[in-house]
Amino acid sequence: MASDDFGFGEDARMVRDLARRFLAENLGVDTLHALVAGNATAADAARTPPLAWDRDLWDRIVELGWTGLCIPENAGGVGMGRIALAALVEETGRAALPAPLMATLFATQVLLEAPGEAAHASLEEIARGRTAALAITNSRGSWDPAESDVRGHAAGLGTTLGGTASFVQGARKADFLVVSARTDDGIGLYRVAANAPGVAVHPDHILDLTRDQARVSFDHVEVDAAQCIAAPGDGASVLAHAWPALLTLVAADLCGAAEWQLQTTAEYARVRTQFERPIGFFQAVKHPIVNMMIEVDRARSLVYAAAEAIDSKSDDALRLARMAKAAASDAASFCSGRSVQLHGGIGFTWDSPVHIYFKRQKHGQFLFGDGIAQRAALASQMAA
């Protein structure tokens, strides 16, 4: 049941406003650039891409309660709704936060949908500051859990995992992983310590300077019953229940970063003069920037609607989340292209922050499926 204000109350507003101030003070664009783009040639040449994040900043983020925002109070969290989290994630997207926040939140969404002690214990760990990563994708980039490349074989009361998960977000910074594995009895979900014997993280060299991604291989990794988040046969359903929140969070991140791209490009168009005028005077510059705004606003409205639908346990949550992700992916793509083009030569340089956002958006555009993928899924779900 839709309310008047998307369920965005005073508490949620305070969290968001504080986040915006905190990030403006601690992660301005110059700080960001120094952190993730400090040395172009080193980044390019390194066999293993540098891990650019600030652990002090992360500790403060945990203290602020961001990782625990949607975790129930009885697991040490703050117990707020997805609408609050979406607004927060917009802010971290706006700052292009280089930290394992998104990765940990992805794992959190899945854990929130799993009943049982293992999930609860994992949530408590996250609320205390542990980082996590979700390992559910195969080498072909399919997000369908039924196609996981990780197999699980029963071993006594526990399970032995073997195989590889690909495109794992935040794997290199994770304390533990939430892994989906195919077993003879269906898909199971398991909590695996990142440093458990047999677990190896193989970093991907990715375009996005602000995050990390890896293949994670499992070589006879033993997990006991206490680490089983969802028993074989239950895993797919847990993932399906988490899907709207996963899509909505990525969409929120894309929207926040796109708003940065919009405001930064508009600012440039106000101050940069050529032919004795600010370049925003020219409609070939003005109109695309306006179109950036139109796309961002569309995506944001859908993000809030999706978050509200999740919070009110509406049947419509998945549809709205897919729409939000599609709109946000498209907005991110458009804003990225225009932000470079309309900054002229400067936008094309390493020294400018524009490419940092461009690359982050390109990464997020495809995460959990871009607009094309979402629209195909939406169409197939329409009643005949």
Added chain:
Amino acid sequence: MAQAQDTPEQAEFRHYCRDWIEQNRPGPPPSRLPELPIEVSDAAQMDYLRAWQRRCYEAGLVGCDYPREYGGGGHTGFQRVASSELSRANVPYLINVIGLGMAAPSILIHGNEEQKKRFLPPLLAADEIWCQGFSEPNAGSDLASVQTRAERKGDGWRLNGHKVWTSLAHFSAWMIILCRTSSQHRYDGLTFFVAPIADTPGVTVRPLIKMTGESGFNEVIFEDVAIPDELRLDDVGKGWTVAMTTLLHERGAAEGAGGGGGLSIDERIDRLVQLARRTPREGGSAWDDAVLRDRIMQLQIRAEGFRQAMRRSRVEALCDHPMRIPLQGKVLMTELMQDIAAVALEVMGAHASLYTGDENAPDAGMWSHAYLNSFGPTIAAGSSEIQRNILGERILGLAKSK
């Protein structure tokens, strides 16, 4: 039944409107009504629609928020309720759409007592139909460059000039008209008048045909038309200010003076999906084509996005600037309507060649007709290009394109 934001009085009024409408639905029109009120060209249809508006007015569904001394209901926030009930009830639209949406607010805000008492009651009752004289052959987007002259003559004025795109002029008693009273100052040289149109010496109304083949607007020539000073609205030189009031309300007029003529966005998209499902294509249907499906889903996302944006615009905490979403409304709505029709033609393929009147035209030719007609709204009342200028300048502070 009440909407979330109704007060108890509004909820009761909504009840009343709903009941009244149910008990007073008009019979069928003499012939099928065009989609929009401004397209009505038939005297029999005009009489039918005027009678309907009069009945709605007498029942208290029109002019609800106007003061009682000017023929209104004297309420606050009741018109929104009545309009929404009329819209959802699938009854004919209120024909005096330009009067209700543009002339009446301008007169209420800028008129003197005599003018308000003289003009508002018959306007609300549709006894007198109104049109708007702003655009000219050389003054469209650049409205301030109007050249229709009003020169002082004795106690009154002489009007000379040429207005264009004037919908409903052929049925109108009055026109709200923007004239130039001085060529010294671009903006301060403009003055606003009410001009008599029907049976007025010197006034010639000539119909203009739209690309659809239908009438929908006119040009109006003024040759030494004499009007008394009592018909001047607000002060000499205040024309631009009054025009801005009028235009502020124009979008409201376009968006809803009663429903009943056209399909909603959701209804159109539903029909488009049905069209795609039943149109054969390459061994399957058009719906089986991934590209066409993607196009249709993009339209659905835009429609849902628009709906959610309207909700979000009422939540201050979720908006950066109070006008950022409202100012996008026209561009979003008109371009979406255009693109829905365009995709329908893509779905139809060769059958897109068939127009209304051909028995084999899918959906009786509504899609090509809608597509052609869709350029009216993207051009009029501030073209999409002007809307983007406004958005860039007012919301993003970009340098004005002039």
